[in-house]
Amino acid sequence: MKYIEFRDSIHQELIRSQSGKTWKEIKDTLDLPYDRPCPEWIARMELDIGLERKERRGNALVWSLAHL
Known part of the structure; x- marks a missing residue:
C-alpha cells in the first residue's frame, strides 16, 4: 500500500x-x-488532511480531522 492510498x-x-x-478501529x-x-x-497526514490524535479512549488516542 502506498502512502496516498493509506491517507x-x-x-x-x-x-x-x-x-x-x-x-485499532480504523485498522479493523x-x-x-x-x-x-x-x-x-x-506526520504527513497531519499536514495533508488535518489529522489530529488527541483525546483518549482507554489507552488509545482517538484519530479525527481538525476541520470536522
Missing part, C-alpha cells in the same frame, strides 16, 4: 466517523495490513 482511505473513514476512531474497519501506523506517514 485517502483513512481520510474517508474519518469523514464517515466524525466522532473519531482509534487506530479498513482491513489494513499494519500493526502500527508509520510515524512518518502520520
Whole structure:
C-alpha cells in the first residue's frame, strides 16, 4: 500500500466517523495490513488532511480531522 492510498482511505473513514476512531478501529474497519501506523506517514497526514490524535479512549488516542 502506498502512502496516498493509506491517507485517502483513512481520510474517508474519518469523514464517515466524525466522532473519531482509534487506530485499532480504523485498522479493523479498513482491513489494513499494519500493526502500527508509520510515524512518518502520520506526520504527513497531519499536514495533508488535518489529522489530529488527541483525546483518549482507554489507552488509545482517538484519530479525527481538525476541520470536522
